[in-house]
Each structure stands twice: as C-alpha cells, then as structure tokens.
Amino acid sequence: MAKINENFEKLPGSYLFAEIARRTEAFQEANPDADIIKLGIGDVTRPLVSAVREAMHEAIDEQASSDTFKGYGPYEGYAFLREAIAEHDYASRGMDIEPDEIFVSDGAKSDCGNIGDILSVDNTIAVCDPVYPVYVDSNAIEGRAGEYDVDAEEWTRIHYMPTTAENGFCPALPSGDVDVIYLCSPNNPTGTVLTSEQLKAWVDYANAHDALIMFDAAYERFITEPDIPHSIFEVEGAKTCAIEFRSFSKTAGFTGMRCGYAVIPKALVRQGQSLNELWMRRQSTKFNGASYIIQKGAAAIYTPEGAKQVEASLDYYRQNAKVIKEGLESAGLEVYGAVNSPYVWCKTPHAMGSWDFFNKLLEEAQVVTTPGAGFGPAGEGYIRLTAFGDADQTREAVERIKRIL
Amino acid sequence: MAKINENFEKLPGSYLFAEIARRTEAFQEANPDADIIKLGIGDVTRPLVSAVREAMHEAIDEQASSDTFKGYGPYEGYAFLREAIAEHDYASRGMDIEPDEIFVSDGAKSDCGNIGDILSVDNTIAVCDPVYPVYVDSNAIEGRAGEYDVDAEEWTRIHYMPTTAENGFCPALPSGDVDVIYLCSPNNPTGTVLTSEQLKAWVDYANAHDALIMFDAAYERFITEPDIPHSIFEVEGAKTCAIEFRSFSKTAGFTGMRCGYAVIPKALVRQGQSLNELWMRRQSTKFNGASYIIQKGAAAIYTPEGAKQVEASLDYYRQNAKVIKEGLESAGLEVYGAVNSPYVWCKTPHAMGSWDFFNKLLEEAQVVTTPGAGFGPAGEGYIRLTAFGDADQTREAVERIKRIL
Numbered sequence: 001m002a003k004i005n006e007n008f009e010k011l012p013g014s015y016l017f018a019e020i021a022r023r024t025e026a027f028q029e030a031n032p033d034a035d036i037i038k039l040g041i042g043d044v045t046r047p048l049v050s051a052v053r054e055a056m057h058e059a060i061d062e063q064a065s066s067d068t069f070k071g072y073g074p075y076e077g078y079a080f081l082r083e084a085i086a087e088h089d090y091a092s093r094g095m096d097i098e099p100d101e102i103f104v105s106d107g108a109k110s111d112c113g114n115i116g117d118i119l120s121v122d123n124t125i126a127v128c129d130p131v132y133p134v135y136v137d138s139n140a141i142e143g144r145a146g147e148y149d150v151d152a153e154e155w156t157r158i159h160y161m162p163t164t165a166e167n168g169f170c171p172a173l174p175s176g177d178v179d180v181i182y183l184c185s186p187n188n189p190t191g192t193v194l195t196s197e198q199l200k201a202w203v204d205y206a207n208a209h210d211a212l213i214m215f216d217a218a219y220e221r222f223i224t225e226p227d228i229p230h231s232i233f234e235v236e237g238a239k240t241c242a243i244e245f246r247s248f249s250k251t252a253g254f255t256g257m258r259c260g261y262a263v264i265p266k267a268l269v270r271q272g273q274s275l276n277e278l279w280m281r282r283q284s285t286k287f288n289g290a291s292y293i294i295q296k297g298a299a300a301i302y303t304p305e306g307a308k309q310v311e312a313s314l315d316y317y318r319q320n321a322k323v324i325k326e327g328l329e330s331a332g333l334e335v336y337g338a339v340n341s342p343y344v345w346c347k348t349p350h351a352m353g354s355w356d357f358f359n360k361l362l363e364e365a366q367v368v369t370t371p372g373a374g375f376g377p378a379g380e381g382y383i384r385l386t387a388f389g390d391a392d393q394t395r396e397a398v399e400r401i402k403r404i405l
Numbered sequence: 406m407a408k409i410n411e412n413f414e415k416l417p418g419s420y421l422f423a424e425i426a427r428r429t430e431a432f433q434e435a436n437p438d439a440d441i442i443k444l445g446i447g448d449v450t451r452p453l454v455s456a457v458r459e460a461m462h463e464a465i466d467e468q469a470s471s472d473t474f475k476g477y478g479p480y481e482g483y484a485f486l487r488e489a490i491a492e493h494d495y496a497s498r499g500m501d502i503e504p505d506e507i508f509v510s511d512g513a514k515s516d517c518g519n520i521g522d523i524l525s526v527d528n529t530i531a532v533c534d535p536v537y538p539v540y541v542d543s544n545a546i547e548g549r550a551g552e553y554d555v556d557a558e559e560w561t562r563i564h565y566m567p568t569t570a571e572n573g574f575c576p577a578l579p580s581g582d583v584d585v586i587y588l589c590s591p592n593n594p595t596g597t598v599l600t601s602e603q604l605k606a607w608v609d610y611a612n613a614h615d616a617l618i619m620f621d622a623a624y625e626r627f628i629t630e631p632d633i634p635h636s637i638f639e640v641e642g643a644k645t646c647a648i649e650f651r652s653f654s655k656t657a658g659f660t661g662m663r664c665g666y667a668v669i670p671k672a673l674v675r676q677g678q679s680l681n682e683l684w685m686r687r688q689s690t691k692f693n694g695a696s697y698i699i700q701k702g703a704a705a706i707y708t709p710e711g712a713k714q715v716e717a718s719l720d721y722y723r724q725n726a727k728v729i730k731e732g733l734e735s736a737g738l739e740v741y742g743a744v745n746s747p748y749v750w751c752k753t754p755h756a757m758g759s760w761d762f763f764n765k766l767l768e769e770a771q772v773v774t775t776p777g778a779g780f781g782p783a784g785e786g787y788i789r790l791t792a793f794g795d796a797d798q799t800r801e802a803v804e805r806i807k808r809i810l
Contacts, residue, residue, distance in 0.1 A: 001615040002584045002675045003525035008683050043476035048468035056698065060461050063453035063661075066795070070661035071448035106511050106663070106696070113691030117546060120408035137690045141522060179407045210406040256468075256475035256697040258511070270407045278413050285542045286518030291511070292661040293461065294696055390471070 007141050010148050014133065016374035017041075023359070024368050031366075037397040038368040039324070039385045042188065042343075044253045046313045051306030052252060052297040059296035073289040076280060077104025077261065081295045084302040085261060089246070095233045101265050103279060104298075106290050108218050108247035108260035113138040115214065115243065115262070117286070118278040123179040126159040128171050130189050130375030130382075132216070135182040153377050162378040163190060165347065169336065170198045173205050181206065183232075184216040186223060189375045189384040190345040191321075191337015193228045199235045206241035210270065213242040218260075221251045221314055222321075223340040231263075239265035243275065250342065252301045252310050259290055259298045317342050320394045321387035327398030328385075331405045342387040345372070349405065354380055365400035412546050415553050419538065421779035422446075428764070429773050436771075442802040443773040444729070444790045447593065447748075449658045451718045456711030457657060457702045464701035478694040481685060482509025482666065486700045489707040490666060494651070500638045506670050508684060509703075511695050513623050513652035513665035518543040520619065520648065520667070522691070523683040528584040531564040533576050535594050535780030535787075537621070540587040558782050567783040568595065570752065574741065575603045578610050586611065588637075589621040591628060594780045594789045595750040596726075596742015598633045604640045611646035615675065618647040623665075626656045626719055627726075628745040636668075644670035648680065655747065657706045657715050664695055664703045722747050725799045726792035732803030733790075736810045747792040750777070754810065759785055770805035 020040055028036060062068040076082070082099035090097035105111050112134050121143045127135050136158060139145050146157030154160055159178050161171030169192035174181075183202060185194040194202075206213045215232040223230055232238045244263040248254035264276045300306040325338035334347035346369075348357040354371030361367045361383070372382030387394070425445055433441060467473040481487070487504035495502035510516050517539050526548045532540050541563060544550050551562030559565055564583050566576030574597035579586075588607060590599040599607075611618045620637040628635055637643045649668040653659035669681045705711040730743035739752035751774075753762040759776030766772045766788070777787030792799070 001582075002617040003527055004676050004678050004680070004683060005523050005525050008523065008686060009678070011686065014689070045471055045474065045476065047470055047474050048465075050469070053465050053469060056465050057462060060453075060458050060465070063658075064455070064458060065452055066450055069450065069452050069658075071450065071658075072660045107693050109693045110691060118410050118413065120410050122408055134690060141687065141690060177406075212407040253468075253474075253476075255477045255693075258693065258696045271409050271411075273409050273414070275409070278409060281413060281416065282546065284419070285539060285546060286515060288512050288514045288660075288663065291663045291696055291699055293698060 005141065007143050010145075011137060011140055012148055012150070014137075016370070020358075020368065020370065023362065027362055034366045036362075036366045036368060037389070037393045039389055039394065039397055040368045040370040042386055042388065043255050044250060044388050045390065046253055046316055048253050048257070048297075049301075049306060049309035049313060051300045051303055051309050055300035056293050056297040059293045070292040073292055073295070075284040075287060075289050076100070077102070077290060078292070078295050081299045084299050088302045090231065090233065093230060093234060095231060097233060097263055097265070101276060102261055102263055103283060104259065104261045104290050104295060105287070106258040106260070107249065108216065108245045109134055111245050111260060111262045112214070112216065114282070114286075115279075116142045116144070117282050118275060119180065124157065124159060124177065126161055126174055126178040126181045128163040128182070128184065128187070129160040129377060130163065130372060130379030131182070132184060132188045133375070135214070160376070160378075163187070164378050165334070165336065170194060173201060177209055178211060180212045180214060182214045182216065184218075186219040186341035186343070187337070188219065189343055189370070189372065189379065191341035191343035192345070193223065193225075193340045196227065196229050196235060199229055199232060203232070203235050203237045203241055207237050211241065212270065213238070215242050215244045217244055218247040219250055219341055220246070222318065222342050224318065225340055228340055233263070233265070239267040241268070243268070248298045248301070252298070253313060254294070254298065257294050257297060259294045316391065317387045320389060320391055323395055324385050324387060324398055327402055331402040333405070338387070344385040344387065346383050346385060348381050348383060351381065354383060357383055360404070361401060364404040365397070367397045367401060410546065412548050415550075416542060416545055417553055417555070419542075421775070425763075425773065425775065428767065432767055439771045441767075441771045441773060442794070442798045444794055444799065444802055445773045445775040447791055447793065448660050449655060449793050450795065451658055451721055453658050453662070453702075454706075454711060454714035454718060456705045456708055456714050460705035461698050461702040464698045475697040478697055478700070480689040480692060480694050481505070482507070482695060483697070483700050486704045489704050493707045495636065495638065498635060498639060500636060502638060502668055502670070506681060507666055507668055508688060509664065509666045509695050509700060510692070511663040511665070512654065513621065513650045514539055516650050516665060516667045517619070517621065519687070519691075520684075521547045521549070522687050523680060524585065529562065529564060529582065531566055531579055531583040531586045533568040533587070533589065533592070534565040534782060535568065535777060535784030536587070537589060537593045538780070540619070565781070565783075568592070569783050570739070570741065575599060578606060582614055583616060585617045585619060587619045587621065589623075591624040591746035591748070592742070593624065594748055594775070594777065594784065596746035596748035597750070598628065598630075598745045601632065601634050601640060604634055604637060608637070608640050608642045608646055612642050616646065617675065618643070620647050620649045622649055623652040624655055624746055625651070627723065627747050629723065630745055633745055638668070638670070644672040646673070648673070653703045653706070657703070658718060659699070659703065662699050662702060664699045721796065722792045725794060725796055728800055729790050729792060729803055732807055736807040738810070743792070749790040749792065751788050751790060753786050753788060756786065759788055762788055765809070766806060769809040770802070772802045772806055
C-alpha cells in the first residue's frame, strides 16, 4: 500500500492571501463603484526592460537553426550567466565568488524550498517571526518542524526569533543550539535590513556552532544606503557557514520568467561533505537546468544598457516606497522598511489588530494591504504595503489613507 | 551542528556519460583525423518549429507593456496550456482528464524527481532494469532505496524488475508487495512499449494492492503503431492508481526550453488523501510556476500549424530510427525498439559485453553509442543508439557499423 508523506496533513491552511482576496471581493460586491487600489501583493508590474526582451528574442531566433539550437544546458546554468553574476554581483563589491560556486535555477523559491534535500531531517531550524512562509512550510513537509500548535500558531520543533521594532528588527542570537538559520535582508515582510555588524554576529555564531545560514537576498537591489551589505559574503567568515539565495524576480521583473540562483561556496563543508558538491548532485538528479531563453534574458541585465534600464525600473519602485513611507509618516504612523526595500512595514495605530486595520483601510480608503499577523504571531499589530504598484495609484492610495486617519 | 542528508554519501558515482566522454576524447586524441559520429546522447537537435518561436516572440512582446505584462503565474500552469493539453493529448484519444488534473512544470525530470516529496519514506519502490536513473537516484536521496550494493549494482530496498528480450520487455508482476512502481512506455532505454493488455495487468495489480504507478510517457509522440496506448489513462482503472509524466522535450524539442507536465487524477487517493491536492500544496510551497514565455511556446504545438510542424520534426527522428533499425538488422544484429521510440536497443553480437561492443564501434566505426550496462545490470549485453542525430550522419554511421560487422 502506497503511503503518503504525513507531514502534509500537519500543515495549516495557507489562508492569508485567500482571505485577503475574499474580503476584498466581498467589499467590492457590496460597493460596486468602489475604486479599490491593491498595495498588498509582492509581485512586480513594470514591463521587462528592452535589453532583456531583445536578448530573449535573439535567443529564440537561435533556435531556428540546428547550428545554433540549444538542447539540454548545464544543470548549474550556462557559464555566460554565472560569469556575469560572479563579476557584477560579487567581484564588483569586492567578493571573490567563483562561477562554479553559483547555481542558476528557475527561481529563489525553488532553491529555498529544495535546499532541504541536501540536509538531514535531524536539524533544528531557526526562522525570524514574522517570516516568508516558504522556509517554514518546506521544512515542515520534510519533517523538520514537528507538530503545528494551532493556538500558538507555531511548529513545536521550529525555533522562532521575534523580529520587531523592540529589537530593531534584528533577531537575538539563540540561547540553545540551532543548526540551520534562515535570514532575509532586506527582509520580507518587514522591509528592514541587517547591518554588517549584525550579520557578523550571526556568521560568528554559525561558525562557532557549525550551523548553516540560509541567507535570502532576493531584494538586495533595493538597498540604497551605502553601508548595508548586499550579500552575506561581504562579511568575513561567511564562506564557511552560509548559502545565499538571489533572484531576478524583483531585480529585473522576472516573476513570470523564472530565474534565480544560489551561491554555495566551495569552503562550505559539514560532516566532511562539500555542500557545493551535494547541491550539484541534487540538481543533476532532480533538475535539468533553467530555460536557455530566460538565462539569456537574465544575462542582459549585466550589460551597460541593461543595467541602466533595470535601475530605472527599480527607481520607479523605490520612489513608490518613498511616497508610501513619507505619506504614512506624515499621517502620524510608525513606519519601517521602505528605504532599502520595496516593502513598507507599518505599525497599526492605537494598537489595532492587523486584520482590524486591514478592514479599516479597505472599507474607508479602499486600499488593500497585507495584515502582518499573516506572516507570524510577531507580525500582529503591523501591516505590509508594497511599492510594486502603479505610481499614480500608489500616490492616490496614500492620500486616501491620510484622509481617513 | 548542521547535519547533511547522509543518503547522498551512498550514491554511486554517475559515471556513464562521463566515461563515454572520456573514452571518446581519448580516441579522438589518439586519432585526430577520425570523424566521430555520436549516436549516444538522448538530446534533440532539430530547430524549434516556427509556430513555437512565433508564440514565444509574441509572449516576449507582451512583456513590453504594463497592460500585458505577466508576473507570477498559477503554480499549476496557465489555463490556456492546461486546457489545450486536456483537449489535444487526452480528450482527442477518448480520455476524460480535466485541466485541474494537469500540473505544468519546468520538465518531466523535475516532476519525476520531486514527486517523492508527497510520499512517505516508508514505501517499497519497484523499477525496471534497465532504467532511467532519475527514478532510482531521487528515491535513494529521499531514503527509500536502502544501501547500495556495489557488487550487485543494486540498492537493497529497491525491487528491480528485469526487462529484457526474454520477457518481451514487459516486467513480471512482483511476487511480494511493492508500493510505488515506475513504468516508462515508450521505454528509455529499451525503446520498447507496453500494450494495453500489459498495462491493464499493472493497473489491476496496483488497484488490488493500493499501490501507485508512476507512468513516464515522455516519448509517447514517437508511437506509430495504432493499438499502443499513449497514456496510462487509456486503461480502465488507471485514474485510481496512476500518475503520468509528460514532457515537451522530445515532443517539440524543448530540452533547452524546459516544460513538462504531470497528470494526477482527482480520483487518486491514498490513506484518505487526494494526491492531486498534495501535489498542488507541494508545488505552491516549493515552486512558482513554469515560465510564461515557455508555456506560450508549448501551447503553440496544439495549433493546427504548430501540430503539423512538430509532426514533421518527429518524422525526421522517426526516419532516423528506421534507418538505424533496418541497417543493424541487415547486418545480422538483434534490434528492439525504434518503431515507437527514438531509442534503438541492440543486442551485442557474439554475447559481447556492452562496453566491449561500445569500444569496437568507437574504434572501428568511429560511432559513439551508449552501453546498456550503464542503465542497470540487465542492460548488459545491449547498447542504446538514438535517433536524435543528423539524418546524413545517422545513415553514414549505420553504413560504417555494417561494414565492420
């Protein structure tokens, strides 16, 4: 008799975005004329830049002839892309990352979800609270989370690290031993960043405990402050304790194209095994490389023209983030993130609950946000707004919120 | 201390194609003027058809404007593609498969490798011998294979089913209980197919034992004989016991584009759980959909023009398969496959070993093949040739082989 993976039965429903959609639809139905503006979704909206489109058109034209046709590509991605990444994302900031420490994939979500394949079930996982749900759910499926406690909204075997205004959005180092630590900077959902000093403390902890840091840098392109690290490998010692995940999704509007990469240094060894080699074996067994067309598009963002175009798109979103932050602050709200991130993390006024403030903004301003409680218990009392919308609509949404507060 | 997945240490090296490359290079170095023809690789070489290229060009152009820009797509694939698949690959052959039973992915290898995520480690796996290595290696990584016995070239917990000329390339039903059975028809590497009657016996076995059949139909488009099932769902009862994997790789030359799909019927339930729902949860947790551009390209093969063009490409390969089969037979060799498959499975003459015959063909005819022993112990005494090469080169290779035998 075939037996299923019983860990799936333990997963709580993922109701957050479904519940947001349900409430939004219900409001729209009751108020057919309401002009609802959505600032809740973490998806990009700007067009793909022309350098990327042209590179993909060329890549397709190559497929018209046997001489230039591309079949199976390297499991780890084409050298042209890995070399561009090594040069522009690492060497340019003084980091020595080799192309064979870079693994191109169909996206950072796949990498974050699949990385557990090379780890034992017998690891204690630490995550920030609030948190991007993929880290937790993928570990839960693989049996590292224990049981889900509905009342606490926590898994019994996961070590949660509250990450709130009270601790400056830098989680405290764990008192007990943890084996695998997920960090995300710029953070989703809080939009806050970790400084070099804060990251150094984590790197030192991980090296001292032979722990692993899973560092999610999907939003690094939104960093505007000069001293904030874009990569954990800017921190001394990280090569012996960290894996970094990067994505073209937010960098270059690739959410629908699908491309990202993981960096696994050759110096990263646990129990005598090279994690770089383990991941190569995992990828060659269960993955057949990212699409050639998409890899050519991704490589185009590293050309001078492509880089300039991508920066212009990013500036559009950065300006939205600024508009949201300044607008909400001028209305007297306590606002975090936004400066180095497309996410704005806003404390609810008068200690309102996340969902209550969500309802108020929907009903009175016709603006859709994301209740912070949806990202974990420590997200209660916050809402998340995103800078990925249309600029005019974003300004309008902020004006409406200011009027009702 | 972070602990790695110790199952990786048990994996034997995957030396087959590396060893073929090593021997080929050594021969070329010793014989710089030798004109080597490669018929060993299972990768396509024909251009992408124009209908596919045009659809992808259009999809890229859509990304130039915010109005038509595509961000995150559905985890399970766009409805336009799933509906085309349901109609053209299933309804057209009398099968009732709903679009929400179809999950589009970045390829059948990913699906075959990842499907284990929804199954318990506590399942006994059965595979054909010889076998496509992904089924075995992915289960080994997940802990379902036991230990690797170097002398037997077998894993202790895997149930191997010899699939040879002696049993007409249809494995015998297991005597003991097995839980998950991998079948592949048209088969890689043997090129042989299972008939409706043979598949019915497996479906009945699986339903009687609450087992699961993982049915790999990546090569179904190569079937030319009218009575051979293209899908396991042509067999009564399959919806309660089977998952089917399909790919655009060989159908439409997508090995470098990356697109495939899995069919998981809603009627497929084990331990009270819907496997369709489990897979949707797996995909939504660890995957973010296949690239929009590539899905548009895949959908183009279901248009009248696209279908015609794809058939022409397939005919090119089918003709190669025929040339290889007839040529080798005329040289007195015992040949299987080819009729419904791009693979030709050839018994070595005079009971030669696979590698000995490989060496003979390389050294005397300058033709590269794949030794059958590389696919499992029961592949010893065979070699695999593929029909994916250039037509002129394929004819030339066959003439050379005929001359040296």
